[in-house]
Amino acid sequence: MVHFVGAGPGAPDLITVRGQKLLEEADCVIYAGSLVNPALLEHTKEGALIRNSAEMTLEEVLEVMEAMEEQGKTTVRLHTGDMSLYGAVREQMDRLDALGISYDDTPGVSSFCGAAAALRAEYTLPGVSQTVIISRMAGRTPVPEGEQISMLARHGASMALFLSSGMLPALQEELLRGAYTEDTPAALVYKATWPEEKVIRCTLGTLAERGAAAGISKTALVLVGDFLGDAYDRSLLYDPAFTTGFRKGQKR
Numbered sequence: 001m002v003h004f005v006g007a008g009p010g011a012p013d014l015i016t017v018r019g020q021k022l023l024e025e026a027d028c029v030i031y032a033g034s035l036v037n038p039a040l041l042e043h044t045k046e047g048a049l050i051r052n053s054a055e056m057t058l059e060e061v062l063e064v065m066e067a068m069e070e071q072g073k074t075t076v077r078l079h080t081g082d083m084s085l086y087g088a089v090r091e092q093m094d095r096l097d098a099l100g101i102s103y104d105d106t107p108g109v110s111s112f113c114g115a116a117a118a119l120r121a122e123y124t125l126p127g128v129s130q131t132v133i134i135s136r137m138a139g140r141t142p143v144p145e146g147e148q149i150s151m152l153a154r155h156g157a158s159m160a161l162f163l164s165s166g167m168l169p170a171l172q173e174e175l176l177r178g179a180y181t182e183d184t185p186a187a188l189v190y191k192a193t194w195p196e197e198k199v200i201r202c203t204l205g206t207l208a209e210r211g212a213a214a215g216i217s218k219t220a221l222v223l224v225g226d227f228l229g230d231a232y233d234r235s236l237l238y239d240p241a242f243t244t245g246f247r248k249g250q251k252r
Contacts, residue, residue, distance in 0.1 A: 006108015010194035027073035035080035114192035127233030153178020185228035
């Protein structure tokens, strides 16, 4: 059996209870060494086989999984954050299906949630934005046609951008081609929830400059949108005058 487990954004205690239990019981752990906090490996049992997938190809990862399965042992494939976002997990699952190897999926806390926590921010503020766009800049790996940052930026929604902090000048230019302005609030969150977490609040017009000054070029999320500002509407859900399925609104 193979268990895909989301490790969370970085802090070891932000893995789920289920994920930690699977990690403790696994005979083999294949972890994304470039991103997963190695402190999580302290939860593995004595004698467990530990492999770093940063040094492996897909084929090598699958060879280890298959060997463990033949021995009747369990494998935890430990991905950073939640593997449904930039986790390259679908290709592993499809290959396991072809091999007839059973697997399941334990979700994790994504770093875009950890970044919002670091900023004490809410992506979906009433009267500001009710949409969150999660994307990345095209780099060595392209993005599908129609998903260029400038096109997504036309919505003016809250944006959380992965894998883009090494291209801040180009990213800033692309964002400014949409509905944002140079005064639109922005932020860089480096290693959200890790001990070395760093938060930089800025405007979109100063994003590249502030990132360069801080020496940030990887392992950081870029957040953009008016949700980082101070103006928003009160939530109707908790407004005394608003009727819900659980209470009747009071006349003012």
